[in-house]
Amino acid sequence: MNFRMTIPPHGPAAETRLRVRYAETDQMGVVYYANYLVWMEVARMDWCRARGVDYRRMEREEGIGLAVAEASCRYRSPARFDDEVAIRVWVEEANSRMVTFHYEMRVAGDDRLVATGETRHVFVDAAMRKARCPVRYREMFGMSGGAGA
Amino acid sequence: MNFRMTIPPHGPAAETRLRVRYAETDQMGVVYYANYLVWMEVARMDWCRARGVDYRRMEREEGIGLAVAEASCRYRSPARFDDEVAIRVWVEEANSRMVTFHYEMRVAGDDRLVATGETRHVFVDAAMRKARCPVRYREMFGMSGGAGA
Amino acid sequence: MNFRMTIPPHGPAAETRLRVRYAETDQMGVVYYANYLVWMEVARMDWCRARGVDYRRMEREEGIGLAVAEASCRYRSPARFDDEVAIRVWVEEANSRMVTFHYEMRVAGDDRLVATGETRHVFVDAAMRKARCPVRYREMFGMSGGAGA
Amino acid sequence: MNFRMTIPPHGPAAETRLRVRYAETDQMGVVYYANYLVWMEVARMDWCRARGVDYRRMEREEGIGLAVAEASCRYRSPARFDDEVAIRVWVEEANSRMVTFHYEMRVAGDDRLVATGETRHVFVDAAMRKARCPVRYREMFGMSGGAGA
Helix, strand or coil, rough: HHHHHHHCCCCCCCCEEEEHHHHHHHCCCEECCCCCHHHHHHHHHHHHHCCCHHHHHHHHHEEEEEEEEEEEEEECCCCCCEEEEEEEEEEEEEEECEEEEEEEEECCCCEEEEEEEEEEEEECCCCCCCCCCCCHCCCCCCCCCCCCC | HHHHHHCCCCCCCCEEEEECHHHEEECCEECCCHHHHHHHHHHHHHHHEEEEEHHHHHHHCCEEEEEEEEEEEEEEECCCCCCEEEEEEEEEEEECCCEEEEEEEEEEECCCCEEEEEEEECEECCCCCCCCHHHHHHHHCCCCCCCCC | CCCHHHHHCCCCCEEEECCCCHECCCCCCEECCCHHHHHHHHHHHHHHHHHCCHHHHHHHCEEEEEEEEEEEEEEECCCCCCCEEEEEEEEECCCEEEEEEEEEEEEECCEEEEEEEEEEEEEEEEECCECCCCHHHHCCCCCCCCCCC | CCCHHHHCCCCCCCEEEEEECCCHHHHCCCCCHHHHHHHHHHHHHHHHHHHCHHHHHHHHCCCCCCCEEEEEEEEEECCCCCCCEEEEEEEECCCEEEEEEEEEEEEEECEEEEEEEEEEEEEEECCECCCCCCCCHHCCCCCCCCCCC
């Protein structure tokens, strides 16, 4: 059993729902594999919004963004056109330099697991150089904070 | 017969070749319709490169880009995964404010027409306000030039 | 004034809402132009669902799909990441061979028009040959029906 | 030093070149992270073609496809619009049930590493049930073959 899935370390997981677009299918009749990473982004941004992190503003006003350093996805069973997909997302680890998100995607009706994934991000400035999370956003990301974080 | 197709007004048409990606198909087993607009962009950028317009540099150094004002596509027969597609592109009209490109897409092997399209663009600055084509690029776009253009 | 926009010929327009994904932006900082066609598809499928047309089932059980014959889009003002976009869609013309949809896309908050578009579709069978709309779906598409339609 | 990078187990790696499309960038000014998975697919299909595996035909005639079971990508430094990217791909492991590909993506000019990735695939039939690689394709994938494979 995965402890983190039951009691996520940084508060309850957020849930995003989306409906599979025709554009997201391929000729195999299922969702094309790269699109799951797009869904992770949608869920991640919803998570930010739900926690009070205005990502658009952070990029524009602070000049700080989250560059993806690593992404992975395990495909469990295919999602198909018109399926409603529920995505749970939570932060697994966060410090002032980086954040790791975990994702669980299910078909909403039958609760069938379609995929799980993980993305690791580093804070960067507008020139894509490594940066630190602006102080005002640290608590929202669940960082323990403090000057040394 | 289309005069412009035989003798394009602003020099010979450029040709771009690309192979249909699996990602570009949908569950109908053919290329998803929005992807033809991506191909038009690829052909348009190749046209620029072939004519000496470094689009990346124009955006970065002059702060001038080409925003799409209108796009249309007529789908003649479906392109499929792994097809090699040849795209001919030419400028139909150009002045210091706008450029119109025309496209003709064929399956390379059998010369079957898959689609035709058109995009109309306006020059904009970094804030997306209407702008004029930098003088040094006018000739490349086939603009008659002159102070009043 | 556009009569069709006020009183659509085939019943009230449906409205779809979606939030702009980061994936849908490009380096100009706005939504990449081909993605508006994806949004049109999302709105079209929502329209079908709202009218009782189960598109997935129509494809699977009847072997009939709607192939896009023509698409066009006029870009009025840019949509940006995180904008909530409201899309109104209605059928402009429909007979047993084809359907034409019209779209109007606005940023939900300030009602700013971002784009208008149109797609024309023909009914096709699984082999992409021209077909006719299954009788049971005709009323939903607003076809006047009748043996001669 | 990575032994597999020097002497891949199943013959020389194939190389694919592609130019970054405007569509592939996002508002951060770099390639959107999901698109690297699309590039992996392009490289994988080129690998198949170079080895004599006609993937389109395998899907159509044998009813056998390669479903992705797992994908991962490490982003090393950003690729940007108009960059020419060279992708090396090789099979790391293959048996009659599955194939694992490894990828290395570099900007062609300066040989800068932009990303590395891996995808694991299982053979499936048209109904997405697990299947075995058709015998005639086994050698091409570098499978040791034999009745028990």
